[in-house]
Amino acid sequence: MSEIRIYGIRHHGPGSARSLLRALDDFAPDAILIEGPADADAMVSHVAGLKPPVALLAWVTGEPSRAAFWPFATFSPEWQALDWATRNFRPASFIDLPSSLGLARSREERTVESDPLGLLAGAAGYDDPERWWEDLVEQRDENVFDVIAEAMAAVRENGGDDDEETLLREAHMRKTLRAAKRAHEKIAVVCGAYHVPALTAKVKVADDNALLKQLPKVKTRLTWVPWSHGRLAASSGYGAGVRSPGWYQHLFAAPDRPVERWLTHVGAVLREHDLLTSSAHVIEGVRLADALAVLRGRPMPGLPEVQEATLAVLCEGSDLALDLVTREAIVGELLGEVPDDVPRTPFDADLTVTARRLRLQQEATEKELNLDLRKENGLARSCFLRRLRILGIDWGTPAGSSGTGTFKETWRLLWEPELSIAVVDASRWGNTVEAAAAARLLDDVGDLAGVTRGVNGALAADLPAAMPELLRLLDIRAAAETDVARLLEALPDLVQAYRYGDVRGTDTGRLGDVVAALLGRACAGFPVALGGLAPEAAGRYRRLIDKANAAVGLLGEQAQQLWRNTLLAAADRHDLPGLLAGRLVRLLFDGGDLEVDEVQQRLSLALSGGHAPGEQAAWAEGVLSGSSLLLLHSPALLKVFDTWVMGLSDESFTDVLPVVRRAFGGWERPERQALAGKVANLDGACPVAEEELDLTEFAAVLATVDEILESAR
Secondary structure (H helix, E strand, O other): OOEEEEEEEOOOOHHHHHHHHHHHHHHOOOEEEEEEEHHHHHHHHHHHHOEOOEEEEEEEOOEEEEEEEEEEOOOOHHHHHHHHHHHOOOOEEEEEOOHHHHOOOOOOOOOOOOOOHHHHHHHOOOOOHHHHHHHHHHOOOOOOHHHHHHHHHHHHHHOOOOOHHHHHHHHHHHHHHHHHHOOOOEEEEEEEHHHHHHHHOOOOHHHHHHHHHOOOOOOEEEEEEEOEHHHHEHHHOOOOOEOOHHHHHHHHHOOOOHHHHHHHHHHHHHHHOOOOOOHHHHHHHHHHHHHHHHHOOOOOOOHHHHHHHHHHHHOOOOHHHHHHHHHHHHHOOOEOEOOOOOOOOHHHHHHHHHHHHOOOOOOOOOEEEEEEOOOHHHHHHHHHHHHHHHOOOOOEEEEEEEOOOOOEEEEEEOOOOOHHHHHHHHHHHOOOHHHHHHHHHHHOOOOHHHHHHHHHHHHHOOOHHHHHHHHHHHHHHHHHOOOHHHHHHHHHHHHHHHHHOHHHOOOOOOHHHHHHHHHHHHHHHHHHHHOOOOHHHHHHHHHHHHHHHHHHOOOOHHHHHHHHHHHHHHHOOOOOOHHHHHHHHHHHHHOOOOOHHHHHHHHHHHOOOOOOHHHHHHHHHHHHOOOOHHHHOOHHHHHHHHHHHHOOOHHHHHHHHHHHHHHHHOOOHHHHHHHHHHHHOOOOOOOOOHHHOOHHHHHHHHHHHHHHHHHHO
16 A cells, blocks of 8 residues: 655745655655646656756647746745655656646636635734744744644635635546556655645545546647746736745755845845945844844744844845845846757747857846947847847847947847747747748738838848738838828838848848839828818828928938928918928928028918917917927017917917927927027017126015025924
């Protein structure tokens, strides 16, 4: 008859892990059964090459978004059980519901069991279940597994019915345990403490089989992926998370004098950030933590005591310094490692090899990367990160570029463990990053603007395989498009791709001809399209025109002349909304196609009494938005505006004020100050110099201010 010992543990508990290791050494089992997906047994053979924190990842074949993780840290008892089995050449297997059954149901169907520790903690006089468990198990070097089993049995006898998810999981655990009994004499079972009573209960085989028979099943795949301490934290949303992975890692690695070692580590963290911390700080911090533990009746200082001592002594009361310690020490950002021999998709393998060749490391802390696209490695890194973004793998986020070209780029790199799902999902597009990105880009094109974005993306990410089809689609979409707004929307991306394609060393192909044709079609319908627009549509066109104007400025003289002629033709229409009429005049003035006298004439007509105040204000907004050049260097225009404003009734002034304020709001502060000076001197009056002010007039006010300041001291 097999001898079975069941060790109820807390997931990610360092004390549980240490106690479990001693128990396994004493018992020396022939086999170990561990809570985890039963179809992951093939992954156990890779444990020796892993560096935790890592996680088992399971996903539904063909639907990578339906996935689940089972994380393990060095201080996780389950991980230590796997490591013990590997080191002692004993078979280890998982006994929980296989992922093929667990992922077959929706998230709503897979309910989560409630935490039973609250009942036990309350009975012991604790208001914090986690602190109760730490005092009972994590901070004691004692074998308390029998006591845990008895406590959990009492909880389950008085805790009412369990949810369906728990019953299904425990039925499968018992089924796996029965099978193991037929093959081994000494079996160790490592599972969450709550499940211990269920595994020792006498339940008929037929009842468990009947319960499991009802479950649907899907085909899944599994692998190991890197995980991080940040994602083990309960604050990350992980259901079995702990508050302080860094602290628990320390407790497991340093069972002797943990408080002294921890505060020494905290002092080092603070010094790395130029916050002075001496050995005296550490000594006094240890004394305070010990004193707090004694006052609270704890066997040793826990994280709350250590935190309070850190704040009071090492951080000298600074919450900001404590927040730094919490991020870097208590939570920590350790990212695990998975060797190349772990099963992975061809896409994942190509991503890993390419990242290694480009010297890009997956790290759990944000890092800034500056790239020079004139250098081969800088350009290759930029293209690689852009390909990943096309595939939804946001390892890198663009943080800006310097200069008018694209020779310099800044990226922020941060590898989140959840990106592993995006990596799996991207593998359906191709076996390499380049091939997958090209396929994904072609699948995502839609209207003309979408195709132009695709062309721009293909050039920026150096995806020549996608360019022929994108250009073919571009010709078709551009030829069929008659909506001027859509043509204008597509123009900036296309011009950007054409203008700067040679900077990145890519072939722009037929883009020049396509740009010219697209601009010609947009200009042909431009004047008519602007007539009689509603205010909301006028605002949209105003934004499109500004972007298109900037884009055309990057093209040759012939294209620029065509655009200027189009603006002139549209500006002469009498049915333009005020916002667009004013904007066209401003663009033509900035481009040198209208003299200031003509602008003054058009402005005077627009602000005359024949137009409603709202339309006048919209015209003014179109002219004024952008910069102060027009008003500051043309006193005559400024006088026109001043006359208009002074002639408004109180009611009309209140109506137009938000519009005018919005126009001036885009100016820089020095520009607004300069305009104020011009307005103050419009009538030839000279503003009073500061030294000419008679301060005696303000004596009463100054006396009151003095009294207020005196009382505040």
